[in-house]
Amino acid sequence: MAEPSNHDRWLVSYSDFITVLFALFVVLFATSYRDSQAVRNVSHAIHEGFQQLGAFRQERSDGQPASSTVQAGLTVPADSTVPVKATDGPLPIMAENPALVKDTLAAGSAVDIDELRSELEAAIGDEIRNHEVVMRVTPEGFVVSLKDMGFFSSGQAVLMPGASGKIRRIATVLTQHGLDLRVEGHSDDQPIHTAQFRSNWELSTARAMAVLMLLVDESGMDPTKISVAGYGQYRPVADNSTPEGRQMNRRVDLVVVAPELSPQHAP
Numbered sequence: 001m002a003e004p005s006n007h008d009r010w011l012v013s014y015s016d017f018i019t020v021l022f023a024l025f026v027v028l029f030a031t032s033y034r035d036s037q038a039v040r041n042v043s044h045a046i047h048e049g050f051q052q053l054g055a056f057r058q059e060r061s062d063g064q065p066a067s068s069t070v071q072a073g074l075t076v077p078a079d080s081t082v083p084v085k086a087t088d089g090p091l092p093i094m095a096e097n098p099a100l101v102k103d104t105l106a107a108g109s110a111v112d113i114d115e116l117r118s119e120l121e122a123a124i125g126d127e128i129r130n131h132e133v134v135m136r137v138t139p140e141g142f143v144v145s146l147k148d149m150g151f152f153s154s155g156q157a158v159l160m161p162g163a164s165g166k167i168r169r170i171a172t173v174l175t176q177h178g179l180d181l182r183v184e185g186h187s188d189d190q191p192i193h194t195a196q197f198r199s200n201w202e203l204s205t206a207r208a209m210a211v212l213m214l215l216v217d218e219s220g221m222d223p224t225k226i227s228v229a230g231y232g233q234y235r236p237v238a239d240n241s242t243p244e245g246r247q248m249n250r251r252v253d254l255v256v257v258a259p260e261l262s263p264q265h266a267p
Contacts (some may be wrong), residue, residue: 113142116177116256120144123169133166141256144170146211148250155192157206164214170254171219181226183212184253188246189233205230211252227257 117135120128127133132150136143148154151163159167174181185208187200197203205228212228215221238245 113137116142116173119173119176120170123173124166127166133170143256144174144254146252146254147247148207148252149247151211151252152207152250155194155197155203157197157203157210159210159214164218167211167214168219171215171221174254174256175219175221178222178225180257181215181221182255182257183208183215183226183228184235184255185209185228185230186235186237186249186251186253187233188249189236189240190246200232201230204232207252211254 120135124133127150128135130150132147134145134147136145146167150166151160152158153160185204185206187204189200192198192200192203197206208228208230212226215226216223233240233249236245236249237251238248240246240249
């Protein structure tokens, strides 16, 4: 007598297949979970490290930012306006609350910003009135901005006659306070390609170097307390579409740097 055929045998193979498939997804999930945990651990460690430097904002109980932001060598209170994205437009140069920035500078550099401003006004009053020198408080710090019209000829990095004396008077004030300084070169967005300078990067850096060398070699500024940077046309303070704006962007900035992030203390 023939055995009756079992039409449900396929269920055995199907259940084996489902079991293997389930095991596969369990393994995939476990691997993914482990990797995400590792990524979260690394991310947390990086976050904690930068948070100690004040580079990330923390939330207060009311949901508002409570920590400070580190930008270009100065700890800025979170209540100040700090640009966080690269932009082709003018760089915001004034904090919403300059008093907070001044307090931070005073705490970090042990110098009263109002007193420093007054001393500089006494030393270079004529240049300030002629708009050759502009002083301002920014999220990056206290800035003494040297406009190129009073210090450099167009497309040149050699100081104009009489410019050295102006810079030496500024250096005398800054040196008395033992301030850490960053010399920044900036340009407008007009292309330059000469035998001397292939780009605005080179021009802005050369101008900053010319000022730095005068500060160190002729004004006696401590070379361990000064650094240099060239930004070309990429950090404008005004609109490059107008002659007036381009003139404002051609400058060398002397930026007072908080001591804890000055070159000799930087990691």
